[in-house]
Amino acid sequence: MKRTRRSTVGSLTALGIAGLAGCLDGGIVGSIREGGEAGEGGEAGEGAGSGTTGETGGSADGNDGSSDGTVPPTADGSRYLAYELDHLREESLSGGVGVDGIPSIDDPNFAPIDESNLVDDAPVFGVVRDGEAKAYPQHVLVHHEIVNDTLGGDPVAVTYCPLTGTTQGFERGATTFGVSGQLVNSNLIMYDRETESRWPQMLATGIDGSMYSETLREFPVVWTTLGEWRSERPDSAILTDDTGYARRYGNDPYGVYAPIGGYYAADETMFPALSTPEAGHAKSVVIGARSADGAVAFDKETLLAERVLEGRLEPADDDVVAVADPALSTGYVYRTPGDATVEPDGNGYRVEGGEAGSGGGFDADDLPLDRVLAFDAMWFAWAGFYPDTGFAGEHTEAGYGR
Amino acid sequence: MAAETASPTASPVAWLSGLVRRTAFAVRVSLSRRDGRATLGLVAVAYFVLYSVGLGHLGRAGGAAVRGGTGGSAPVLDLFVVSDPLLTATRRVAPFQYEPVALLTVGPIEYLFAPVNAVLGLGLAGLVGVTLAVSVVAWRGPSACRIGAGAGAAAGLPGLLSGFVCCGPTILLVIGIQASAGVLAVLQWFLPLAVASLFVTLLWVGSRVDPDTVR
The missing domain is CATH 2.102.10 (Rieske Iron-sulfur Protein)
Structure with a gap:
């Protein structure tokens, strides 16, 4: 009896220690570093051209960043920004998970799209690059947010932020992107694993790290449905949930899209926005x-x-x-x-x-x-x-x- | 007993020691009774289920996106285990949340097994269960017991809340509070605070029980 009690107390003490460790470990909630590594700039709206040309609407070439291509390739010019980069960095906050707490898919597996068991209304994100078509189902990406993939022979990242309803494609060079755990304006802040620079997805611009103020090369990703994409691109492959991670892929932690409900239908947001429009439903x-x-x-x-x-x-x-x-x-x-x-x-x-x-x-x-x-x-x-x-x-x- | 004789200001160590001994005795006596054990079992199981649901680790299989289609019927029993369970189990994804190593599907129910979270959940469940067991035994005892039914509710609340805050900011969506740096900081401390408050509640409940009336 006595030994049992001591065991119980010991176990509970261990739990307490584990709990405190969980709280105090700074590695859990990755913080945006102070501006020590920030480069020059921060001016919004400078640069030449949108960097979006051609039939795919992709980014114009900028530079490869390094001779061996280990850092993400950048685009010519910059994207319009309404805020100073330093302000965006200061407005970043934890999304409740740590660096890679939402794990990117780095070894994606695909199947022919006609073998998918999704309903036709299921949202998928479609990409065509150099003739190769792929679909990335929303119900898988909501658990990973980033897929480091190869498309048309090029290393790319297909990304999705469920809180802002945005899906975008980026060239990644020889490195990969991960989820930093930080948000700004509810939007996913990615980081590249070579320089650990921070990249808000929607802005495609570095807000911290050695690639501060650089612009990523983007390519278009279409938000559509499985049925529509399959009709248009019957040759497409589709990302499977064979990701290597144990996840309840049928369970979207935020809501549901077909039919719409939860966070995706609510007029409220989970995190503060940088500014609020005078009219319009938040989730239109x-x-x-x-x-x-x-x-x-x-x-x-x-x-x-x-x-x-x-x-x-x-x-x-x-x-x-x-x-x-x-x-x-x-x-x-x-x-x-x-x-x-x-x-x-x-x-x-x-x-x-x-x-x-x-x-x-x-x-x-x-x-x-x-x-x-x-x-x-x-x-x-x-x-x-x-x-x-x-x-x-x-x-x-x-x-x-x- | 020491708890009755020592003063918390004059002799705090003796007072605390007496309090712990008295609480341990109350727990032992409570769990020696059938109603105490039943309370512990029921509450612990219910709490663990709620905790797992709150984490998003337990729930109905499938969803709107994957219903129907051409994939055929899902197997009644299915188990997926990641390739490196030991390494994966210790990978922290958020405060008090660890990477699941397996997905078990039993008919319409699926359960994500994250070993560290399972231990945390069972520990919390045990704490809540023991506290409520002592409360119930004392409440059902003679009026000489100086404790009311409200103590049981007080014991369970922090633990339940801690279970749900483990699922991070998604709980804020349910209760309609927008996250801020301050709110998120508080959430990170909620589980250890809940554990501490559960211990304090247990000691308080134990100190209110007269051992002679619950034998």
Whole structure:
């Protein structure tokens, strides 16, 4: 009896020690380092060009960062930022997990998409690069947020932040990205494992570390559904939940998308935003685009209903147009210099006055205009990062624009 | 007994020693009774289940995204174990949260087994169960016992809360509080505070029990 009591007390003491260790270990909640390693700069909105060109809307080449490509390759110029980089770093806070507490998938496994047992409405993030198509299911990425993969022969990271509803692709060079455990404006702050610089996903810009103020090379990722992606890309592979980690992949800790519920439908956020828009549901979905000098958001549900929306990158006051792609329930953004106009033309689009001339029957993703990389985002997150953003369409309810 | 004779100001060590001995005696006596053991068992099991649900480690299998489809019916019993369970088990993912090493699916229920969290949960469950067992035994005893039913609720509350705060900021979504650096800092300390408060509550409950009335 006595021995049992002592054992119990010993066990409880060990638990207490483990508990305190859990609290006091600074490694648990990775903190953004003080600015000792911060480089020069912090000026917002400087640099040339949006870095988004070509039919894929991907980033223009900048530099490889190092001769052996061990650091993430960077883009020419910078993205528009409404805040100083130091302010963004100061506004970063713990998301409740430590560095790599949400583990990235570094050894992804894929299966043919027609073997998937997901429902057709399940959200997936589709990518095509050099002819290779892949789909990344939201219900897997919500537990990992980053997949370090190889696409079209290139090392890339496909990323997803569930709290801001954003999925974006980045070139990663020879290194990999991980989840820092920190958030800013509710948005995932990634870190690269070579320099440990911190990169807020939506900004694609280093806010701390030796790559401070550098801009990552991005490529477009389409937020669509399994059924739509399978119809458009039957040759696609799909990420499986054979990740090496034990997870309840059928259980989304934040809510559910099909049908929408939980955090994804609530007008409240879990973490404070950098700024709050005057109108609009926090979780309504916009298709956002940014250049070096401005940002614009198109309400996704409005765009899918009206097919064409004109807007402006603000504060640059540059004209852009968004066109819907009903097959994938998404949209693409193009610059419209001069008096160029776009209007529906059957299932495609007609462009008048473009620099490449006028014509009709263009696919939504193949207009003869300069394409600006765009991605889905929850309205509160976009307006939080870009309070002076241009906006086009009507504010709608929570959802993913369908 | 020493707890009755020593003064906490004049002789704190003797007073504390007496308090611990008296509480240990109350626990031993309580668990020697059937109602005490039943209370411990029921409360500990219920607490552990709630703790595991709060962590997100226990729940219904499948979800909206993976229902239906062409994958066929799920197996009734399935066990997945990671490739390196020992190394994985000690990998901390958040304060008081450790990496699961296995996923057990039994029919419609699935359970993520994270060994350290299982030990933490069982420890908390035992503490809450013992405290409530002593409370119940004392409450059911003669009026000479100087303790009321409210002590039982007081004993269980901090432990229950600590279980749910283990799931991190997602609990804030449920209770409608927005996270801030201050709130998150408090959350990190909630579990050790809960353990400490459970010990204090147990000592308090034990000190209120007259051993002669509960034999």
